[in-house]
Every structure is written in C-alpha cells, then in structure tokens.
Amino acid sequence: MYLPSLLRGPDGAATAEYRPDGMFADEVPGTAGLDVRLLAGGQTIEFCSTPPLGVPLEVTRTVNGVDWKGSDGGEFLLITVSKTYRVTGSVTLAIVTERFIVR
Structure with a gap:
C-alpha cells in the first residue's frame, strides 16, 4: 500500500489542489467541480x-x-477506479x- 500512497497526488500540492473532503482534485475521474464528498x-x-530506484x-x-447503492433516501454512488502504475512506457509495477x- 506504500506505492499508491506515495504516488497519490502531485508533489508539493497547494491547498487549491485538494477537495473539501481532503482528497486530491483529480483523485476520482469525473468528480472534479461537483459538490460531493468522497x-x-x-x-x-x-x-x-x-x-526500480530512481x-x-x-x-x-x-x-x-459507477453503481447506485442504498435505498430510501440514503442513496449514494460507488465508483470503481483502477490505477495502473508503470515504469514510464514499460513494466507494470502494480494495479x-x-x-x-x-x-
């Protein structure tokens, strides 16, 4: 879990790059600018x-x-996202x- 946590968001992110819920603005495709919480x-x-190092x-x-979940006013969306980490243009490290x- 260390690799995905390290690669989450840009280096030296400014406050404007975070959503109100604390996630990075581009964390979940399709939700930027929406008044929702993730x-x-x-x-x-x-x-x-x-x-490899370096x-x-x-x-x-x-x-x-993207799936609707819940019922009776407690509805929410469940978005499933895959992130594939690779050596640039080459070997897949993790999915x-x-x-x-x-x-």
Missing part, C-alpha cells in the same frame, strides 16, 4: 514487479464502474483497484 470504499492491490513512474486511471463512495 469516502474511501475499499482497495485491492496486485503487485506485478519490483519498483526511475520515473506513470499512472493510468480507468473508471471501471490498484479502489472504490469510492460519492455522497
């Missing part, structure tokens, strides 16, 4: 390779699903699947 809804990590890394985000509760 909560962590679970995470799985598949480690694929050992990360090599630039890249992350690709993909929205896998992180995260679920976010959107209220």
Whole structure:
C-alpha cells in the first residue's frame, strides 16, 4: 500500500489542489467541480514487479464502474477506479483497484 500512497497526488500540492473532503482534485475521474464528498470504499492491490530506484513512474486511471447503492433516501454512488502504475512506457509495477463512495 506504500506505492499508491506515495504516488497519490502531485508533489508539493497547494491547498487549491485538494477537495473539501481532503482528497486530491483529480483523485476520482469525473468528480472534479461537483459538490460531493468522497469516502474511501475499499482497495485491492496486485503487485506485478519490483519498483526500480530512481526511475520515473506513470499512472493510468480507468473508471471501471459507477453503481447506485442504498435505498430510501440514503442513496449514494460507488465508483470503481483502477490505477495502473508503470515504469514510464514499460513494466507494470502494480494495479490498484479502489472504490469510492460519492455522497
């Protein structure tokens, strides 16, 4: 879980780059600028390779699903996002699947 936490958000982020709920503005694709709150809804990590030291890394985000949950006025969205961490243009290091509760 250390790799995804390190790569979460830009280095030296300014206050404006955070959402009111404390997540980075681009944490969940499609929610920037919306008056909603995001909560962590679970995470799985598949480690694929050992990360090399001193090599630039890249992350690709993909929205896998958006589902309505709850009932009787307690409805919320559950957004599932996959993040693939790679050595730039090369080896896959980890695939992180995260679920976010959107209220």
